[in-house]
Structures are given as structure tokens and as C-alpha cells.
Amino acid sequence: MQEKERKPRVSLTIEQPLLDWINQEIKTKRFASQSHAVEQCLAAVKNRDYSKGLSLDVIESDPQLRSVAPFFHFEQVFEDKIFLKDDSANQTVTLQIKNKQLYCDLDRTTNCVHIGFAWAIDKVRAVLRDRIRR
Ligand SMILES: [Zn+2]
Numbered sequence: 001m002q003e004k005e006r007k008p009r010v011s012l013t014i015e016q017p018l019l020d021w022i023n024q025e026i027k028t029k030r031f032a033s034q035s036h037a038v039e040q041c042l043a044a045v046k047n048r049d050y051s052k053g054l055s056l057d058v059i060e061s062d063p064q065l066r067s068v069a070p071f072f073h074f075e076q077v078f079e080d081k082i083f084l085k086d087d088s089a090n091q092t093v094t095l096q097i098k099n100k101q102l103y104c105d106l107d108r109t110t111n112c113v114h115i116g117f118a119w120a121i122d123k124v125r126a127v128l129r130d131r132i133r134r
Pocket of ligand 1: 115
């Protein structure tokens with residue numbers, strides 16, 4: 001039998017809550033494996049610029065936000081709509097104002113990670129502060 005050429009590898013230590021999240025996302029087929037998850041997350045972080053108007057304080061203080069933030073990009077904010085890009089699913093997420101609340105078209109709810117993420121963006125907060133009740 002021909003031996004496969006081995007690529008160099010490293011081992012990482014991941015905290016349990018993050019590992020639980022990864023395993024949960026594997027069940028939903030978001031990731032193929034634990035190493036795939038780590039690679040995807042790192043690639044997403046590598047390809048983005050964190051400094052563009054994101055409140056890291058807000059993100060760091062929320063474990064759920066912290067775990068998904070690497071995938072999300074803020075695209076645009078209008079009078080009544082916000083566009084986010086979800087890299088992991090390669091789709092645009094539209095949030096809109098309905099009855100003075102921010103509503104996620106994807107999750108059909110007013111309370112999901114996309115909304116949490118949107119509130120962490122300075123530019124979005126500034127636009128929505130007076131128009132939305134939290
Ligand atoms: Zn959502």
C-alpha cells in the first residue's frame with residue numbers, strides 16, 4: 001500500500017464551551033469536522049478587518065456573539081434596513097425595523113445572534129438608537 005504524504009500538523013487547545021459550540025455546529029452540518037471548524041473560523045478572521053466600527057467590548061462581553069462574530073460582516077445600514085453577510089453560510093442577512101423592533105428576516109425573530117451582532121456595530125447603533133426600543 002502506498003503511504004500518503006503527511007502534511008505538517010499542530011495541536012490546539014480549545015475551551016470546552018467553544019468545543020461544545022463547534023460540535024453543535026457539526027451536527028447542523030455547518031462544519032464537516034472539528035479541524036474544518038477551526039480552519040473556517042481562522043480563515044474568516046484572517047480575511048476581515050476587525051477595526052471597522054465594531055465594538056469589541058460588546059462582542060467580548062457576550063459569549064454567543066464572540067463565537068459567531070468571526071463569520072459576520074457588516075455590509076450596509078439604511079433608514080429601516082441593515083445588511084449583514086454571514087460568511088459561514090455565504091449569505092446576506094437582512095434585518096429590518098418592524099413595530100419599533102429590529103427583526104431578522106432569516107431567523108424570523110427579534111432576538112437572534114444577527115441582531116446581537118448588529119447592536120455591537122457603532123454605526124448601526126447610532127442610526128437605530130432613537131428608532132428602536134431594546
Ligand atoms: Zn438572525
